[in-house]
Amino acid sequence: MKLNDSNPIFSSYQNNTSLYDEIFDQDKNVRPTYKKIIELYSGHSINDFVSLNEKAKASFFNQGITFQVYSEEKAQEKIFPFDLFPRIIEAKEWNTIEKGVIQRSKALNEFLWDIYHEKSIIKDGIIPMDLISSSVNYLRQMIDLDPPGGVYNHISGTDLIKHSDGKYYVLEDNIRCPSGVSYVICNRNALKRALFGVFNHYEIHSVTNYAENLLDIMESVKPKGVDVPNCVVITPGIYNSAYYEHSYLAKTLGIELVEGRDLFVEKDFVYMKTISGPEKVDVIYRRIDDTFLDPLEFREDSAIGIPGLFAAYKRGNVSIVNAPGTGVADDKAIYTYMPEIIKYYLNEKPILNNVQTYHCSRKDDLKYVLENIGKLVVKPVDEAGGYGISIGNRLTKNEIESVKKVILENPRKYIAQPIMSLSVHATYIDESQSFEQRHVDLRTFTLLGAGKAFVLKGGLTRVALKKGNLIVNSSQGGGSKDTWVLKK
Amino acid sequence: MLARVANNLFWMGRYIERAEHTARFMNVNYFSSLDAPNQLSQSRQFVLQSIMSMVGDDIEDKTKIKEEDVFYNIGLNAEKHYSIIQCVKFARENANSSRDMISTEFYESINKFYHYVMNYPKDIFVRSGLHEFTTNVTEHAAILRGKIRGTLLHDEIYALIMLGINIERATQIIRIVKTKFEDAQKATGGYENPIENSYEWTTLLKCCESYDMNRRYYKKPPTQMTVLEFLILNPNCPRSVINSLNQIFYHITILDNLEFRDKTSAAFLIGKMRSEYQFKTVEEIQKSVDKFIKKTLDKLVLISDQLEKEYFYH
Numbered sequence: 001m002k003l004n005d006s007n008p009i010f011s012s013y014q015n016n017t018s019l020y021d022e023i024f025d026q027d028k029n030v031r032p033t034y035k036k037i038i039e040l041y042s043g044h045s046i047n048d049f050v051s052l053n054e055k056a057k058a059s060f061f062n063q064g065i066t067f068q069v070y071s072e073e074k075a076q077e078k079i080f081p082f083d084l085f086p087r088i089i090e091a092k093e094w095n096t097i098e099k100g101v102i103q104r105s106k107a108l109n110e111f112l113w114d115i116y117h118e119k120s121i122i123k124d125g126i127i128p129m130d131l132i133s134s135s136v137n138y139l140r141q142m143i144d145l146d147p148p149g150g151v152y153n154h155i156s157g158t159d160l161i162k163h164s165d166g167k168y169y170v171l172e173d174n175i176r177c178p179s180g181v182s183y184v185i186c187n188r189n190a191l192k193r194a195l196f197g198v199f200n201h202y203e204i205h206s207v208t209n210y211a212e213n214l215l216d217i218m219e220s221v222k223p224k225g226v227d228v229p230n231c232v233v234i235t236p237g238i239y240n241s242a243y244y245e246h247s248y249l250a251k252t253l254g255i256e257l258v259e260g261r262d263l264f265v266e267k268d269f270v271y272m273k274t275i276s277g278p279e280k281v282d283v284i285y286r287r288i289d290d291t292f293l294d295p296l297e298f299r300e301d302s303a304i305g306i307p308g309l310f311a312a313y314k315r316g317n318v319s320i321v322n323a324p325g326t327g328v329a330d331d332k333a334i335y336t337y338m339p340e341i342i343k344y345y346l347n348e349k350p351i352l353n354n355v356q357t358y359h360c361s362r363k364d365d366l367k368y369v370l371e372n373i374g375k376l377v378v379k380p381v382d383e384a385g386g387y388g389i390s391i392g393n394r395l396t397k398n399e400i401e402s403v404k405k406v407i408l409e410n411p412r413k414y415i416a417q418p419i420m421s422l423s424v425h426a427t428y429i430d431e432s433q434s435f436e437q438r439h440v441d442l443r444t445f446t447l448l449g450a451g452k453a454f455v456l457k458g459g460l461t462r463v464a465l466k467k468g469n470l471i472v473n474s475s476q477g478g479g480s481k482d483t484w485v486l487k488k
Numbered sequence: 489m490l491a492r493v494a495n496n497l498f499w500m501g502r503y504i505e506r507a508e509h510t511a512r513f514m515n516v517n518y519f520s521s522l523d524a525p526n527q528l529s530q531s532r533q534f535v536l537q538s539i540m541s542m543v544g545d546d547i548e549d550k551t552k553i554k555e556e557d558v559f560y561n562i563g564l565n566a567e568k569h570y571s572i573i574q575c576v577k578f579a580r581e582n583a584n585s586s587r588d589m590i591s592t593e594f595y596e597s598i599n600k601f602y603h604y605v606m607n608y609p610k611d612i613f614v615r616s617g618l619h620e621f622t623t624n625v626t627e628h629a630a631i632l633r634g635k636i637r638g639t640l641l642h643d644e645i646y647a648l649i650m651l652g653i654n655i656e657r658a659t660q661i662i663r664i665v666k667t668k669f670e671d672a673q674k675a676t677g678g679y680e681n682p683i684e685n686s687y688e689w690t691t692l693l694k695c696c697e698s699y700d701m702n703r704r705y706y707k708k709p710p711t712q713m714t715v716l717e718f719l720i721l722n723p724n725c726p727r728s729v730i731n732s733l734n735q736i737f738y739h740i741t742i743l744d745n746l747e748f749r750d751k752t753s754a755a756f757l758i759g760k761m762r763s764e765y766q767f768k769t770v771e772e773i774q775k776s777v778d779k780f781i782k783k784t785l786d787k788l789v790l791i792s793d794q795l796e797k798e799y800f801y802h
Binding site for chain 2 (some may be wrong): 061243247262
């Protein structure tokens with residue numbers, strides 16, 4: 001089956017063959033995995049998609065599956081745009097991803113234990129000391145502290161892309177408070193409602209088992225001496241941009257969603273204020289940044305934290321998921337060393353590719369970056385959400401100069417990578433009322449507990465809705481797709 | 489359950505109920521006045537004042553009340569604490585804070601309600617939308633009550649929402665009775681015995697969605713006596729004060745089964761008030777309706793305060 005023959009919905013599909021298209025190969029043939037769905041979608045008129053798209057949008061809005069955007073004049077409630085064309089990942093391909101992300105999570109966990117204890121990786125000269133000591137996310141309070149179950153990064157969100165060579169590369173490991181998992185499930189529900197017919201033709205893995213596995217993981221790292229742990233999710237509150245996800249998780253986990261003001265610490269134990277008095281809390285899945293957790297230990301001005309929480313944690317009376325101080329390892333500078341880290345702790349070859357990364361704190365690398373800035377993506381090491389990124393071939397001469405200046409002011413803060421070409425996927429575009437190529441990435445969700453590991457068989461395919469845009473973050477106008485992992 | 493969340497659920501219930509009563513009162517009062525049997529109750533100023541007084545905003549210069557302002561203030565003015573839009577906003581905000589506790593279905597309904605009210609155009613509302621808007625508000629509130637009953641676990645969470653709903657309902661019913669009682673005292677004429685048979689009693693029943701059932705029960709046109717008896721003392725009338733008190737008592741016992749008979753507890757106060765109203769007669773009320781109304785409102789405030797102290801601030 002070829003692009004454009006007998007499928008009216010793709011009649012205006014501009015197939016840029018210099019990009020890796022997930023659906024069509026270089027000769028515009030439909031890739032085998034997508035054959036059936038293209039056949040089914042071709043049975044619909046574009047008007048069907050217009051109306052399905054409207055209905056899907058209304059459904060998200062009515063259910064309040066929204067996030068707040070602050071950059072404009074006032075906070076606005078927006079839906080996370082959802083695309084009607086699912087991304088399909090073959091079983092074999094997925095196996096590699098799954099093994100690869102578990103490998104990374106485990107290696108990062110070992111790494112975190114090491115740099116907060118013996119620091120042997122530094123002593124052995126594999127990672128320079130100043131990379132750690134200069135990181136604002138390295139928490140001195142965590143030194144020599146043993147987190148319950150020995151786990152730091154219980155929840156990891158790994159961002160992968162498919163490059164023009166058809167291979168997956170890891171772009172980032174997010175191990176602070178990765179978000180987006182609720183959308184994986186919402187997207188699946190929305191697509192089921194809109195186009196239930198297509199599900200009959202594929203055998204795909206369910207994504208509804210995330211909550212039970214997360215609760216399992218949380219319970220596996222309960223403090224010593226607790227039989228049945230009391231677990232909670234903590235949120236900064238209803239005005240946080242990810243509040244929907246926080247409430248969704250609490251609801252599906254069947255545990256309380258608390259705010260800082262609902263908790264208090266007495267004699268190094270944490271309690272929540274319930275209608276029948278204080279109730280002890282054992283495991284906290286926190287969706288609050290490290291520095292806001294405890295005003296007595298970190299930022300004094302934190303109004304969303306719990307005074308005394310860290311002291312309770314230090315005593316081993318409460319577990320915090322993810323552990324404080326994990327941010328040091330999802331620093332983009334540490335990312336550079338991932339192959340070495342995996343080799344050092346696990347004695348394995350990395351299963352997933354790392355993108356070649358130039359580190360502006362190294363002299364040779366800095367020189368290369370400054371000379372080749374037009375061919376590189378420059379990223380700050382400690383920002384999330386796609387902020388502060390500059391893409392070389394999109395910059396004017398003046399902008400290049402100012403980026404150089406910014407790098408030279410604080411080289412430690414920046415890394416650079418070759419401009420990776422994210423694969424493209426057919427995406428329904430509102431303005432043109434047709435399917436067009438758009439860049440996509442994939443965020444997977446990995447859980448790590450005491451002796452357990454789990455990867456959600458699905459993940460979030462994020463899509464940059466603006467034409468040609470490579471930044472897929474929702475705060476930058478990105479949407480998402482339901483992501484199918486095939487059973488066979 | 490968290491004390492903060494309990495507070496949120498309680499007030500969510502109250503605000504949903506408040507929005508509904510305000511909408512219905514405005515609707516029925518305004519439309520029934522259009523062809524009322526006497527001059528005063530037909531006058532715009534009279535009905536607008538009545539509406540303002542029900543929401544507790546007594547305007548000093550009563551000659552300057554403008555219809556559009558009254559509609560806007562009570563319907564869609566987010567600056568007024570008593571407006572319907574504000575009630576719905578608060579209800580949804582409270583639902584947001586306890587979102588993990590309530591069902592997806594219920595949340596979706598309250599969210600739809602919120603967007604309906606937020607997006608209702610102001611100019612259409614004050615010109616021609618009064619009926620449509622207020623009817624839809626009452627319908628949405630009814631849907632919400634259905635979702636609360638039909639999709640939530642009937643446990644402590646449900647009990648707290650029902651406490652909020654029923655305390656608010658009893659309060660609003662008494663406030664409506666108060667407003668219409670005052671109206672009836674002012675608007676005389678049209679019938680032989682002005683106060684006892686005032687047209688305002690019919691309006692009052694309709695404001696509480698109880699007109700048809702009152703006719704079925706008494707088989708006569710409503711009088712002051714039958715209306716007060718029906719709306720306050722008839723346990724089978726779903727809007728009556730005693731019905732709400734029965735509900736309040738039932739739901740407080742889910743939180744506190746009175747095992748310790750603590751005389752200052754909310755459950756004890758509620759039980760006491762309920763027993764008193766259960767055996768009250770309309771003749772007793774009629775001796776001094778004003779005083780009775782004031783006492784009832786005071787008691788309901790006391791109960792609400794006691795609930796807050798006992799459950800919401802640990």
